[in-house]
Amino acid sequence: MSLSDRETLRQTFDTAAERYDQARPLYESEVFDDLVVLADLEAGSRILEIGCGTGQATLPLAERGYRIVALELGARLAEIARRKLAAHDVEVVVGVFEEWPLPDEPFDAVVSANAFHWVDPTVRVTKAADALRSSGSLAVIESWSRPIAPGGVLDRLRGCYDQWTSEPAPAFQPNQPNQPDDESETRADIKASGLFDEIAVRTFMFTREHSTEQHHQILLTFSNVLALDAERQAGLVGCIDEVVDRDLAGRFVETTGTRLVVARKK
Numbered sequence: 049m050s051l052s053d054r055e056t057l058r059q060t061f062d063t064a065a066e067r068y069d070q071a072r073p074l075y076e077s078e079v080f081d082d083l084v085v086l087a088d089l090e091a092g093s094r095i096l097e098i099g100c101g102t103g104q105a106t107l108p109l110a111e112r113g114y115r116i117v118a119l120e121l122g123a124r125l126a127e128i129a130r131r132k133l134a135a136h137d138v139e140v141v142v143g144v145f146e147e148w149p150l151p152d153e154p155f156d157a158v159v160s161a162n163a164f165h166w167v168d169p170t171v172r173v174t175k176a177a178d179a180l181r182s183s184g185s186l187a188v189i190e191s192w193s194r195p196i197a198p199g200g201v202l203d204r205l206r207g208c209y210d211q212w213t214s215e216p217a218p219a220f221q222p223n224q225p226n227q228p229d230d231e232s233e234t235r236a237d238i239k240a241s242g243l244f245d246e247i248a249v250r251t252f253m254f255t256r257e258h259s260t261e262q263h264h265q266i267l268l269t270f271s272n273v274l275a276l277d278a279e280r281q282a283g284l285v286g287c288i289d290e291v292v293d294r295d296l297a298g299r300f301v302e303t304t305g306t307r308l309v310v311a312r313k314k
Contacts, residue, residue: 054166054168056275057166057271057272057275058121058166058271059121059122060271060274060275061101061122061125061269061271061274062121062122062123062124062125063124063274064268064269064274065102065122065124065125065127065128066124066128067265067268067269068101068102068125068269069101069102069104069128069132070265071262071265071266071268071269072104072266072269073256073266073304074104075104075105075108075161075189075191075306076252076254076306077108078252079189079250079252079306079308080105080108080109080112082250082308083159083187083189083308083310084112086185086187086248086250086308086310087156087157087159087185087187087310088185088312089112089114089156089157089185091112091113091114092113092114092115093114093115093156093157094114094115094116094117094153094155094156094157095109095114095115095116095117095155095156095157095158095159096116096117096119096155096157096158096159096179097109097116097117097118097119097158097159097160097161098119098145098158098159098160098163098164098167098172098176099119099120099121099145099160099161099162099163099164099166099167100118100119100120100125100126100129100140100163101120101122101125101129101161101163102125102128102129102132103118103128103129103132103133103138103140104161105159105161105189106118106129106132106133106138107132107133107136109159110133110136110137110138111136114137115137115138116133116136116137116138116139117138117139117141117151117155118133118138118139118140118141119141119143119145119148120140120141120142120143121142121143121144121145122142123142126140126141126142145167145171145172145175146167146168146171146172146175150175150178150179154179154180154181154184155179155180155181155184156180156181156184156185157180157184157185157186157187158176158179158180158184158185158186158187159187159188159189160187160188160189161188161189162189162190162191164188164190164234165190165233165234169237172237173186173237173238173241173243173244174241174243177241177243177244177313180313181313182313182314183312183313184312184313185310185311185312185313186238186244186309186310186311186313187308187309187310188234188308188309188310189306189307189308190232190234190306190307190309191304191305191306191307192304192305193256193302193303193304193305194218194220194302194303195220195300195301195302196255196301196302196303197220197295197296197301200295201291201295201296202220204291204295205217205218205220205288205291206218206220207287208284208287208288208291209284211283211284211287212276212280212283212284212287213272213276213280213284215272232249232307232309234309235247235249235309235311238309238311243313243314244311244312244313244314245311245312245314246311246312247309247310247311247312248309248310248311249307249308249309249310250307250308250310251305251306251307251308252305252306252307252308253303253304253305253306254303254304254305254306255301255302255303255304256301256302256304257299257300257301257302258299258300258301258302259298259299259300260289260292260293260298260300262300263288263289263292263300264285264288264289267284267285267288268281268285273285
């Protein structure tokens with residue numbers, strides 16, 4: 049992804065802030081249970097979150113008693129996060145991580161849930177390390193999902209993307225749970241920096257089911273869909289809705305993978 053593409057796509061989420069908050073599935077509690085242990089967090093630990101969105105990962109951490117500075121580049125997303133987190137020790141800041149001046153007091157952990165890949169790869173690991181105290185932890189959550197359906201149905205879903213977008217259609221596999229990638233790009237970048245050791249990886253696999261309408265709303269929170277013009281967006285989502293209604297009886301079942309990468313600063 050080029051820097052210009054990354055900049056364009058990461059700004060699309062703010063245009064659908066309310067829908068994002070209402071439609072996106074929440075993270076499972078097991079992810080945060082492992083994050084707390086691997087990052088060696090204690091009550092009152094100070095956390096910097098990169099790309100908090102509407103606070104879907106922030107809230108489970110805040111409820112565990114941590115002090116959080118949550119950075120979000122989208123003003124609408126940040127406003128929802130502020131409302132959601134008002135009862136907790138959380139400061140939501142509108143800003144871009146690459147440009148945000150780090151405070152003098154270092155953090156015990158830097159956390160990013162499905163946002164770290166939007167940060168400039170030449171900056172993200174080194175600046176995260178700069179934000180941490182000695183032996184502090186960088187924790188990155190990455191997620192992906194794939195539909196579970198017969199091969200013919202997946203071909204029709206791919207056909208929707210071929211018809212309405214210029215991007216390659218997703219590489220769906222018929223009736224097979226999606227397996228995690230061989231190597232996390234984030235883990236490789238962290239390792240290559242030489243700034244961290246004790247890199248731990250945990251992978252969680254879940255199955256989710258959505259109605260046609262629920263899946264419709266989720267689609268309208270994806271950056272590649274939000275970036276389309278109105279005609280192509282409506283065409284793509286309508287085409288997928290039709291396949292789900294006709295071929296899947298209005299039940300879109302998918303496997304979801306969540307990878308947690310936690311690294312300790314040297």
